[in-house]
Amino acid sequence: MKTGTTTTRVLGIFALMITAWVVVSAFFLTPADVVQGDSVRIMYAHVPTAWIAYLAFVTTAVASGLSLARKHRTLGFDRVAGASAEVGVLFMAMTLITGSLWGRLTWGTFWQWDPRLTTTLFLFVTYVGYLAIRRVDVDPVRRARRSSVIALLAVLEIPLVHFSVVLWRSLHQEASVLNTDGDVRLDDLMLFTLFSGVVAFTLIFVWLVVHRQRLAAMSDVERLVGLDAAITARRAESTVGGGGR
Amino acid sequence: MNAILAIARKDLRIEWRTRTLLARVVPFALLVLVLFAVALDSEPLLLRAAAGLVWLAMLFAAMLLVQRSFDVETADHALDSLLSFVSSPSKVFFGKALSMFVQLFALAVVLLGAAVVLYGARVDGDGVVLLVTVLITATIGLSVVGTLYGVVVANMSGRDSLLPLLALPVLAPLLIGAARATEAALGSDTIDLANGWAWVALLVTYAVVFGSAGAVAFAPLAQSDS
Amino acid sequence: MKDLGFILASWIITLGSIGVLAIMTLRRARELSSRIPDEHKPWV
Numbered sequence: 001m002k003t004g005t006t007t008t009r010v011l012g013i014f015a016l017m018i019t020a021w022v023v024v025s026a027f028f029l030t031p032a033d034v035v036q037g038d039s040v041r042i043m044y045a046h047v048p049t050a051w052i053a054y055l056a057f058v059t060t061a062v063a064s065g066l067s068l069a070r071k072h073r074t075l076g077f078d079r080v081a082g083a084s085a086e087v088g089v090l091f092m093a094m095t096l097i098t099g100s101l102w103g104r105l106t107w108g109t110f111w112q113w114d115p116r117l118t119t120t121l122f123l124f125v126t127y128v129g130y131l132a133i134r135r136v137d138v139d140p141v142r143r144a145r146r147s148s149v150i151a152l153l154a155v156l157e158i159p160l161v162h163f164s165v166v167l168w169r170s171l172h173q174e175a176s177v178l179n180t181d182g183d184v185r186l187d188d189l190m191l192f193t194l195f196s197g198v199v200a201f202t203l204i205f206v207w208l209v210v211h212r213q214r215l216a217a218m219s220d221v222e223r224l225v226g227l228d229a230a231i232t233a234r235r236a237e238s239t240v241g242g243g244g245r
Numbered sequence: 246m247n248a249i250l251a252i253a254r255k256d257l258r259i260e261w262r263t264r265t266l267l268a269r270v271v272p273f274a275l276l277v278l279v280l281f282a283v284a285l286d287s288e289p290l291l292l293r294a295a296a297g298l299v300w301l302a303m304l305f306a307a308m309l310l311v312q313r314s315f316d317v318e319t320a321d322h323a324l325d326s327l328l329s330f331v332s333s334p335s336k337v338f339f340g341k342a343l344s345m346f347v348q349l350f351a352l353a354v355v356l357l358g359a360a361v362v363l364y365g366a367r368v369d370g371d372g373v374v375l376l377v378t379v380l381i382t383a384t385i386g387l388s389v390v391g392t393l394y395g396v397v398v399a400n401m402s403g404r405d406s407l408l409p410l411l412a413l414p415v416l417a418p419l420l421i422g423a424a425r426a427t428e429a430a431l432g433s434d435t436i437d438l439a440n441g442w443a444w445v446a447l448l449v450t451y452a453v454v455f456g457s458a459g460a461v462a463f464a465p466l467a468q469s470d471s
Numbered sequence: 472m473k474d475l476g477f478i479l480a481s482w483i484i485t486l487g488s489i490g491v492l493a494i495m496t497l498r499r500a501r502e503l504s505s506r507i508p509d510e511h512k513p514w515v
Contacts, residue, residue: 003500005514023482038473042481049485068465090492098481105474122414129411136401149462150397150411156458157415164418164447168425204489211496214514218503221511 003214011207018200025193033190039105040190046098048197049091050120052205056088057127057154059209064151067144075220078144081151082134083212085127087205092124115169119162126154140220248331252340256314257347265313266348271355274306278359288365295364296427299356300383300420306352307345307387308409311395314341319399324467334467335460338392342459345388353380357427372430375441379430382448383423389452390415393459396466415455422447 026044033040060081067077099117100110111117130150137143260266281298285291291298318324328334357380360366368376394412398404422444429441472478509515 002497002504003514004497019486023486026482027478032473038475038478041472041478045482045485087492090488094485094488097484101477101481105477122417125410126414129407129414132407132410133397133401136403136407145465145468146397149466153393153415153458153462156454157418160418160447160451160454161414164421167443167447168421204493208489208492208496211493211500214512215496215500215503218500218507218511221507222503225507 003211003218008207008210011203011210015200015203015207018196018203022193022197022200025189025196030190030193031187036106039102042098042102042105044193044197046095046102047194048201049098050095051198052201053088053092053095053120053123055202056084056091056205056209057123059084060088060127060130060151061155064148068148068152074144075140076217078140078148079213079216079220080209081148082131082216083209085130085134085151086212087208089124089127089131091201091205092120092127096120096124113169115162115165118165119158122161123154123158126157130154140223248336249340249343252327252331252337253343253347256317256341256344259317260344260348266310266352270306270309270313270348271352273309274302274352274356275359277302277305278356278363282363291364292366293433295360295366296431296433297420297424298364299353299360299427300423302356303349303353303384303387303423304413304416304420307349307391308412310345310348310352311391311412312405312408314345314392315395315399315404324396324399328467334464337467338396338459338463341395342388342392342456345392346384349384349388349391350380353384366431368430369432371438372432372441375438375445376427376430378445379423379426379441379448382445382452383419383426386419386423386448386452386455387416389456389459390419393455393462393466396463399467419448419451422451 063077063081426441426444429436
């Protein structure tokens with residue numbers, strides 16, 4: 001058996017079906033937006049990825065808190081936190097890329113130093129660092145404790161970053177040329193497509209986290225088993241060597 | 246309190262004997278300021294950017310100092326024995342942060358002096374109080390975050406590249422706040438003194454939040470058992 | 472459709488990277504699970 005079970009298979013099929021519907025609707029069924037024109041079609045991919053990215057980091061924070069607070073299943077929660085951060089970093093990268101493509105069409109620039117974008121960028125870099133730390137620790141227990149603390153520190157950091165960037169922008173005296181809100185008026189089908197996108201990506205997120213969490217469990221086992229085997233081999237070697245002499 | 250002071254004094258004495266700050270970190274930070282000047286190649290631009298460049302150089306220099314401060318502790322498991330001597334691990338945290346603060350504050354004064362000489366920044370009457378307040382609050386924030394992430398990467402392989410990756414994003418609010426407030430204190434067209442004080446409020450919040458977080462988080466991070 | 476290139480690029484990047492991550496995950500899972508005995512897999 002691999003990391004799949006009946007539940008994850010059903011989950012995966014649902015995710016694929018809803019994603020297919022979202023793609024069809026985003027490209028062919030929904031109308032172009034009155035203000036944004038066709039570039040609104042990027043939004044059906046962008047908004048759900050952004051939502052998942054933030055959901056992933058909330059999941060990481062909660063799982064890290066549980067990992068630190070609980071006496072048992074510490075490692076399990078930590079693996080969920082790690083898997084969720086991995087998926088979150090990927091989704092955040094996609095959010096930033098699709099967002100800047102959309103920005104190029106709507107604002108005329110790839111990047112705007114507005115609070116939401118800047119906070120998202122720092123959040124992304126922070127969790128890239130979190131994943132880098134996770135790769136270093138070999139011992140799962142030590143990794144769980146250390147990375148949980150770092151994830152909780154990131155929770156403190158993000159509001160401070162956001163607040164400081166808001167203050168930074170509001171005190172900035174250059175007139176803002178562009179309307180960064182990009183308000184959209186959505187009709188029912190557009191709203192439904194967006195909502196389906198969120199559902200589809202949430203299912204994809206759950207599917208990925210479940211699989212990657214099991215993957216992490218297996219590689220932890222492999223590391224421990226490998227260590228055990230090495231120790232046994234070393235012991236056998238030394239007794240054989242000792243007996244022979 | 247005594248334990249905190251003793252640890253800070255120990256760190257500063259090591260620093261004084263090895264002269265890392267004087268011999269390496271101060272020259273490095275000054276070099277960064279000179280290189281910025283060469284790269285930007287415009288005097289009005291430099292004057293406008295002076296505050297931001299000083300704090301950027303501070304951040305880079307702090308990374309070096311933090312690594313140095315924990316290299317001392319990881320050799321021979323000195324951190325473990327240090328932790329066993331004090332009643333609470335947070336005392337070790339505050340002691341190390343205090344010695345970091347003393348060194349970084351000295352560095353900040355040197356770098357501001359360099360900005361006056363090299364970039365033509367001017368410190369005048371009204372701005373002095375704000376400037377000193379910013380220097381103290383921002384350096385406290387930098388010291389506690391530096392110490393906190395220093396212990397995270399202590400004992401790790403590849404820590405010299407991990408520390409900036411982890412600490413610099415966390416230091417972003419401090420950089421924004423310190424740079425803007427210093428700019429206000431040095432006299433600027435884009436930001437006035439009152440707004441400068443608004444940034445000091447952010448810097449104080451930052452120092453309090455990460456100071457308390459560091460005191461709590463130091464114990465689980467510093468434990469070396471597994 | 473106006474700006475089709477940008478719109479297609481956004482979707483291809485999004486769905487493509489999810490797909491790549493999913494395939495990589497499954498392949499690595501297959502590789503690892505052949506080496507790990509079933510008693511270490513509570514989900515089986």
